[in-house]
Amino acid sequence: MAVYVDLYHITLTRQEGYRVVMLNPERLSRERVAEEFSWVQWDSDTQRLFYLTAREKHTLKCVQFSPDRNFETMFELPLEIPKMSSVTSVRFVNFGHDHYQDLKDEGLRLEVFTSPSGTMCVCYSHPVRWHKDATYTIAFVHRGCSKTFTVSLEKGSAPANLPTVHPIFIHLDYYIVVYLADHFLHLINCRQQDLLCYSLFLSGADGHIEALGSGSEVVSMSGSRLLDARAGRMYTMELNPDFLLELLSSDRPEAQRLAALHCMLVYLQPNPVIELKIINWISENVMSFDAFDQIQEFILASLYRVSYQQCVSLDKLLPYSCVLEKKELPVALTAIPGVKCTPELLCQPIIKGKAKSLQGYWEELQHVLERMKYFEAVPSPRFRTNLIKEDWIRYQAAMNSEKKKSPHSYRQIEENTKKVLSMVDTWRLDRRVVPLFQEEDQQQRVLVGLMVDKLREHLNRHLSRLGKKKIDLLVVNYAAKLLELVWHVLELVWQKLKLGPWVLCIKQQGSSEEWAMFHVMFRILEATKGLCLPLPPGYSTLLSVLGVRCLPRHTFLQYVDHGLLQLTEPFVSRLITGLDNSDANEQLKFSILKRLPEHIEQKVSHRWDHPITSACISREYVKTLLEKYSESRGSELLDYGKSSFYPDFLPLNYLAKILSNREEQAQNPFEEQENVDVRFVEETALKQTLIKLGYEVK
Secondary structure, three states, rough: OOOOOOEEOOOOEEEEEEEEEOOOHOEEEEEEEEEOEEEEEEEOOEEEEEEEEOOOOOOEEEEEEEEOOOEEEHHHHHHHHHOOOOOOOOOOEEOOOOOHHHHHHOOOOEEEEOOOOOOOEEEEEEEEEOOOOOOEEEEEEEEEEEEEEEEEOOOOOOOOOOOOOOOOOEEOOEEEEEEOOEEEEEEEEEOOOOOOOHHHHEHHHHHHOOOOOOOOEEEOOOOOEEEEEEOEEEEEOOOOOOHHHHHOOOOOOOHHHHHHHHHHHHHHOOHHHHHHHHHHHHHOOOOOOOOOOOHHHHHHHHHHHHHHHHHHHHHOOOOOOHHHOOOOOOHHHEEOOOOOEEEEEOOOOOOOHHHHOOOOOHHHHHHHHHHHHHHOOOOOOOOOHHHHHHHHHHHHHHHHHHOOOOOOHHHHHHHHHHHHHHHHHHOOOHHOOOOOOOOOOHHHHHHHHHHHHHHHHHHHHHOOOHHHHHHHHHHHHHHHHHHHHHHHHHHHHHHHHHOHHHOOOOOOOHHHHHHHHHHHHHHHHHHHHOOOOOOOOHHHHHHHHHHHHHHHHHHHHHHHOOOOOOOOEEEOOOEEEEEEHHHHHHHHHHHHHHOOOHHHHHHHHHHHHOOOHHHHHHHHHHHHHHHOOOOOHHHHOOHHHOOOOOOOOOHHHHHHHHHHHHHHHOOOOOOOOOOOHHHHHHHHHHHHHHHOOOOOOO
């Protein structure tokens, strides 16, 4: 039986003012579009005709029709598909519903789905018999691979006379939905094909669509529409976010929870209600799962969605999951019970269109295929945040060293940070709840600038065609969105726990709500530290304030010693001035001071009105002056008779004379420290002498 597709050119004419008729209907001009094919599909939305030829090897071809009534073969792809069943009729897709063909045709079913973002998926399946496993294949043309899924069905659950059925393929752009009534519902990720855990595999009651019973004759239409031919109804497929939230519960497999989380964060449109529910779920399940860190997934997936919307080319360059950072993947994420996946490489497709016709979808598909070739040749094209770690450790050592830092090495880093923070500061200034971005957190500022620097370098290496200005804007937006995202999470949890400004009062013991807030903030710190991602300036100070309110003193110090809490200058100043000098508080203050880097200790110790800190300040003051003092002039100060100090304490008299003379010659090297002068040193020395002699000093 000869089969072919012809294009008829119909000319219309108007008669008698209102009637429109064909001109010369008996002599219509026509052109042959396709012939000798075993399968054909028409997409009315995009005006494309796909057909499958099988002369020597199965080849998928596509004809694109244009508004000027011309058509052109744009695409060819050799396919390694099983041999078609010997049937007398050709399989037609989207040419109308043929009830007789659906009942009789037991051969291979095939459908092609495309999207404006440059994706193309070829889906086909064999008929499913009740006593065998179900098998279907999806060829991801834009990824250069195909995957065949074999699904185990429950044996003996269906009668022997059950007719053969096919899975239904539904296109949701980001996912291909594969549905077999009463058996399974799979959402296969079209973009992220690295692991099965980014696709959602449902079975049993979870995989049942109530509106589509087992007796329905369902046909997939263009877009995400379904036709129930028996009931005469048309459906539009949508994902229910409330159902996806149910999949996050603790009794679900971790691979299913990861897939549901990614589906809500990346596929669904941003929804404040859904976002709040996800953040509540994170705050109530702050302990990391065995296979993945839900906070890291939330951060990376959210940043990926925002960046991908700004530039599709970032798809292969930005991280979207913390699982890919692991050296050894957990078994819970690599194996799906009841589902076997067999990957294969695809032949390279051929874009045959002329340069002028490569517009819209075909231009985007060509770019996608070119990027695929490039990224296949480049090892590890996706940005890994641990690339920052080595430089970050070096900068940390420089910041904590006693040597004065060179401003030139930090100039670029600081400029990056200023750009990021200037963008963050423009967001919701009048609605701040959590006290962040209110201090100069040098460590986080350096980490922000360093991340921008490394990400910019990575994108310039792999995506230089965008231009430096575009890339600079993308990386600054990425870092700013990261800080804003953490801030937003904290604000929602803060409001949920009904916390207020009293949290910053360091004298009182923390409540259960503050303990919950500390736990959430500490988990966020762990998650970002594991990825070497920056936090908003002021985060470490707020976390330390909550820690000293909620934790036992010895536990708090252990957190500090293990590097889990950072002692910032604002926190230590608040601690020294906010707590009285009781025995327990004195012990805590001394323990904090001895753990501080020297450059921070010198800044904060003078704020504590205590004899020991006064002695330390005096010793440092005298040591600095005497080191710079010229010994050649020292003998001139031995003339005690001219001294205006008390003659009964000659050593102090001599020392005070030296300091007074030195202050007259040079500026005070401790001018940033208030109340440090000769009289202060003299009074401190006298107090220390009286203490050593056994007198009580008030």
